[in-house]
Amino acid sequence: xxxxxxxxxxxxxVKPFYFNTSAHLLRITRQKANTLAEFLDxxxxxxxxxxxxxxxxxxxxxxxxxxxxxxxxxxxVLSSCNEPSLAExxxxxxxxxxxxxxxxxDRFIQIVQIFLQRSAEAATRASRETFYFxxxxxxxxxxxxxxxxxxxFSEGLRGVSVHCIHHHxxxxxxxxxxxxxxxxxxxxxxxxxxxAARRLNRIDIYTATLDDVREQIIRxxxxxxx
Amino acid sequence: MxxxxxxxxxxxxxxxSEVVSHSNAxxxxxxxxxxxxxxKPRTWETPPAPVPAPHLDDYKSIVGLPVIDExxxxxxxxxxxxxxxxxxxxxxxxxAEMLNQLVPLLNELDLRTKWDVITGGxxxxxxxxxxxxxLQGSDYKLTPQARDIFLIxxxxxxxxxxxxEDVVVIHDPQPAxxxxxxxxxxxxxxxxCHIDLSNPNPDVWGFLRPFIEQYDAAIFSSQxxxxxxxxxxxxxxxxxxxxxxxxxxxxxxxVQQVCDEFGVDxxxxxxxxxxxxxxxxxxxGVVAAFKQARKYVDCQLVLAGGGATDDPEGATVLKExxxxxxxDPDIIILDLPPxxxxxxxxxxxxxxxxxxxxxxxxxxxxxxxxxxxxxPTIAGAVGGIPNQIIHKLTGALVHSVExxxxxxxxxxxxxxxxxxxxxxxxxxxxxxxxxTTNVRRWLLLCRILLGSGTx
Numbered sequence: 001x002x003x004x005x006x007x008x009x010x011x012x013x014v015k016p017f018y019f020n021t022s023a024h025l026l027r028i029t030r031q032k033a034n035t036l037a038e039f040l041d042x043x044x045x046x047x048x049x050x051x052x053x054x055x056x057x058x059x060x061x062x063x064x065x066x067x068x069x070x071x072x073x074x075x076x077v078l079s080s081c082n083e084p085s086l087a088e089x090x091x092x093x094x095x096x097x098x099x100x101x102x103x104x105x106d107r108f109i110q111i112v113q114i115f116l117q118r119s120a121e122a123a124t125r126a127s128r129e130t131f132y133f134x135x136x137x138x139x140x141x142x143x144x145x146x147x148x149x150x151x152x153f154s155e156g157l158r159g160v161s162v163h164c165i166h167h168h169x170x171x172x173x174x175x176x177x178x179x180x181x182x183x184x185x186x187x188x189x190x191x192x193x194x195x196a197a198r199r200l201n202r203i204d205i206y207t208a209t210l211d212d213v214r215e216q217i218i219r220x221x222x223x224x225x226x
Numbered sequence: 227m228x229x230x231x232x233x234x235x236x237x238x239x240x241x242x243s244e245v246v247s248h249s250n251a252x253x254x255x256x257x258x259x260x261x262x263x264x265x266k267p268r269t270w271e272t273p274p275a276p277v278p279a280p281h282l283d284d285y286k287s288i289v290g291l292p293v294i295d296e297x298x299x300x301x302x303x304x305x306x307x308x309x310x311x312x313x314x315x316x317x318x319x320x321x322a323e324m325l326n327q328l329v330p331l332l333n334e335l336d337l338r339t340k341w342d343v344i345t346g347g348x349x350x351x352x353x354x355x356x357x358x359x360x361l362q363g364s365d366y367k368l369t370p371q372a373r374d375i376f377l378i379x380x381x382x383x384x385x386x387x388x389x390x391e392d393v394v395v396i397h398d399p400q401p402a403x404x405x406x407x408x409x410x411x412x413x414x415x416x417x418x419c420h421i422d423l424s425n426p427n428p429d430v431w432g433f434l435r436p437f438i439e440q441y442d443a444a445i446f447s448s449q450x451x452x453x454x455x456x457x458x459x460x461x462x463x464x465x466x467x468x469x470x471x472x473x474x475x476x477x478x479x480x481v482q483q484v485c486d487e488f489g490v491d492x493x494x495x496x497x498x499x500x501x502x503x504x505x506x507x508x509x510x511g512v513v514a515a516f517k518q519a520r521k522y523v524d525c526q527l528v529l530a531g532g533g534a535t536d537d538p539e540g541a542t543v544l545k546e547x548x549x550x551x552x553x554d555p556d557i558i559i560l561d562l563p564p565x566x567x568x569x570x571x572x573x574x575x576x577x578x579x580x581x582x583x584x585x586x587x588x589x590x591x592x593x594x595x596x597x598x599x600x601x602p603t604i605a606g607a608v609g610g611i612p613n614q615i616i617h618k619l620t621g622a623l624v625h626s627v628e629x630x631x632x633x634x635x636x637x638x639x640x641x642x643x644x645x646x647x648x649x650x651x652x653x654x655x656x657x658x659x660x661x662t663t664n665v666r667r668w669l670l671l672c673r674i675l676l677g678s679g680t681x
Contacts (some may be wrong), residue, residue: 021296025670026461028449047293063618064653079617129612132449134461137674141299143292 012149013190017182019145019156021164022171024057024136031133036081037123039073042133048101049135053106055095056174057136060166070206071095072131073108080127086115096171096205099177138169148164150191154221164212169213170205177218183217187224196224279330280469288468289662297662300669301335307676309339309668310389312404313397314354316343320591321397321465324664327467333664337672341388344401350379354400359435361399361425369430380404383496389413393672396441405440414675417441418462422451422588442675446609447589460671463613464589465664466598466655471567473598476575484572488528490556495525495638498577500570500595502531503543503561506586507551508606510543510569511627513550513557515583518631520556523638530560530573574599579637579644583630584608594659597621597651602644604633614659620651 018115031046033039043051054072062069069075070091089111098104116123143164145156157165168182176185180201188197199220203213240561286294311329313321325341332339332426348356353372360366374383380403389407395416396404408415417438423431423446432454438444443458452459466473485492495518501507509529516527529547532540544561551557562569574580580603587609596603603621605611622633637644657663 021292023296023300023666023668023670025674028446028452028459028461032449061657062616062619062654064657065616065650068619069274069616079623129607130450132452137670139300139303139673140669141303143299144295159292160289161296163296164292198312201651203361 013147013186014192015186017147017153017156017186017190019143019147019160019164020140020167021143021161022138022140022167023163024053024060024138026053026055027135028137029133029136033131033133034127035124036077036086036112036116038084038125039077039131040109040116040123042131043073043105043109043112046133047135049137050133051101051105051108052174053134053136055093056171059095059161059170059205060210063162063166065105066209066212067207076127076129076131080129081122081125082128083115083119083122086112086122089115094206096173096179099173099179101174150193150221150225154218154225155184157214157218157221162214165210165214165217169200169217187221193224196220227427246358268651276473278468279327282331282334284469285660285662289654289656289660293662297335297665297669300666300673301337304335304337304669304675304676307337307393307672308335308391309393309395309672310370310391310397311339311341311395311397311399312344312387313341314344314346314351316341324465325397327470327661328664328668331661332668335665335669337669340391343403344379344383345386346379346383346400351400357399357430358421360430361434363425363504364427366427366430368427368433373433377403380406392676399434402434402437408440414443414672416443416445416671416675418445419451420447420464422448423453424450426453443538443671447615450609460667462664462667463610463659464591464594465661466591466594467661468598469661472571473595474571476568476572480568481572481575484544484569485576488560488569488573490528490573490576491526492576495523495578496528496576497525497579497581497634497638498524498528498530498573498582500530500574500585500592501582503540503547505539505543506584508583508585509547510550511585511630512581512583513547514627515581515630515634515643516557517554518628519634519638525578525634526556526558526637528558528560528573528577530562530570531568532562532564570595571599574601577601579604579634581630581634582606582611583624584611587611590614593621594655597648598646598655598659600652602637602647603651604630604637614654615651616654619647620654621647 027048029046031042033042058072074087074091077083077090090108093107095104101187104180143160145159147153172182173179184200187193200217203216205213240265282294309332309521311325313325318339329339329341356366378399383401384404384407393414393416395418396402397418398420402417405415406418439456441457443460443464445460446452447462447464449461468474482492490496499509499512503509512529513527519525522587573598580601582590582591582593582605583604583677587606589610590605593603593605593611597614597620603615604624605615605621607623607625612623615623617623624630624633
């Protein structure tokens with residue numbers, strides 16, 4: 001039996017990884033809710049940008065909170081409507097399981113609908129605070145970091161802002177329409193580091209701050225360097 | 227500016243529950259001092275000269291290089307574009323203060339920005355002050371004369387000014403009718419509303435609304451301050467400048483000096499509310515909450531504010547607060563002039579927790595200041611405060627005296643949780659409510675409205 005030597009991992013990619021970031025401006029939409037029934041209507045009618053803002057984007061805005069914050073809908077339902085079971089249901093929605101805002105919207109609508117079918121009396125109870133639906137307008141901007149090698153990639157990860165991490169690691173699935181992210185895609189497709197790419201996809205963004213997420217990504221990438 | 231020299235007196239020599247007025251022009255306290263033992267600190271008799279506006283690089287150590295780089299990249303897409311800001315005053319008030327810092331930073335980023343101020347007689351400013359109050363809910367009877375005065379002065383300013391910039395930003399209602407001067411549809415006009423329009427006088431709003439809807443977009447400070455409009459509405463949170471006198475880092479020796487001077491004992495927990503003596507800030511409620519909390523935990527209360535010397539209602543409220551404090555040696559009431567930013571900064575930094583128990587509020591920048599200093603903060607869930615305080619994550623929101631008292635007790639007896647709230651609060655401000663974020667929002671808005679690269 002002959003022993004085949006594993007081919008050396010390609011450490012230089014033909015296609016460089018350009019670190020970009022996105023900056024968002026909040027627009028106030030027409031939808032608002034003072035009851036759960038109004039909330040359900042607004043969930044159906046609001047622009048896609050609102051679903052994005054109150055789920056994907058709010059994670060970025062509150063990236064420093066390691067635990068206890070999932071999305072704006074869950075937070076409002078708990079703090080202003082005092083409906084902990086509905087809040088738990090909404091909070092359990094993991095944005096990374098969705099590659100389209102339409103599917104994400106449907107999931108939230110379904111959760112609220114089921115709750116109101118079981119607790120009809122909650123539908124018209126006035127909330128303590130109004131929920132205002134906002135939407136984010138985005139501008140994508142470059143950064144100073146470009147990576148051609150794993151080492152440069154690791155340096156880039158250290159140097160960019162957490163907004164850049166969010167842009168490539170969390171928002172990316174809406175662009176890619178894949179259950180993945182820009183980092184994993186590059187590691188897998190351009191460097192052949194499939195295991196590292198897979199491990200990145202297992203990082204839990206809901207139990208860590210974005211800075212912690214960055215550290216976990218760097219650790220995985222640096223392990224692949226060894 | 228050099229820190230002032232403060233005369234110090236040993237804590238043991240100081241009387242407490244006294245009003246100490248630091249406006250040297252009017253130094254008579256409302257309530258008679260029980261003893262003249264607390265010396266009056268030597269504060270500035272007149273406002274100090276303004277501090278020069280900071281440069282972008284000065285913020286690097288605070289927000290990090292990537293954030294400054296992002297601003298430069300955003301500004302690259304606006305090369306050659308011009309912007310004009312128009313408001314009603316060059317000095318005094320939050321808008322002028324913000325523009326004084328914002329305009330140089332935008333220019334430094336090569337977005338050529340001009341700032342013009344409208345002029346008008348007393349009659350105009352009386353009308354616009356009445357409009358300002360009416361738009362925030364006060365009773366007001368709009369007369370044809372008031373309408374004429376408003377329109378005539380806006381028209382005079384329109385003729386005097388030029389509007390050749392790519393983006394024109396009109397701040398607040400006073401110059402709102404300048405939009406009638408827009409001729410070129412390629413320019414973008416924005417109305418930046420700094421006040422709460424959630425419950426306006428219908429006559430005044432009905433008069434102004436047709437002007438507002440001629441703009442390309444409106445900007446509000448909180449979702450709850452908006453009206454339904456036919457134009458896009460954006461959300462720009464107000465911001466603080468981390469390099470200003472009120473927010474910059476201070477030497478602990480200076481903090482100690484200020485505490486010594488004001489009779490604040492740093493060896494015991496300090497609960498502080500900084501705000502004007504105004505019923506909307508519920509200082510009497512703060513005293514009541516403090517008295518409830520202190521049954522369980524040793525602490526002192528500092529109420530630091532102003533407005534008692536230039537506002538008759540402020541003097542009345544100060545008297546009510548002083549009476550509610552009674553002879554309590556642990557309640558320290560300070561009536562400070564508006565230019566005591568360094569002392570306010572020091573008191574906030576010396577505090578164990580900070581309270582802003584407002585029952586009505588604008589955005590609540592004193593909350594932003596407290597959070598920026600990493601202080602666990604308890605605040606009323608009104609106005610823009612819920613934008614800043616996420617209950618139990620970046621602070622504590624309260625709705626009553628009892629709730630406030632409970633949170634004081636809880637935070638004073640759970641220092642680790644209080645520390646985490648403070649740390650999260652500071653990060654929340656760093657991300658959302660600093661001057662650099664404000665610069666980013668303006669650059670973004672210009673890019674979005676001018677179509678310079680959006681997704």
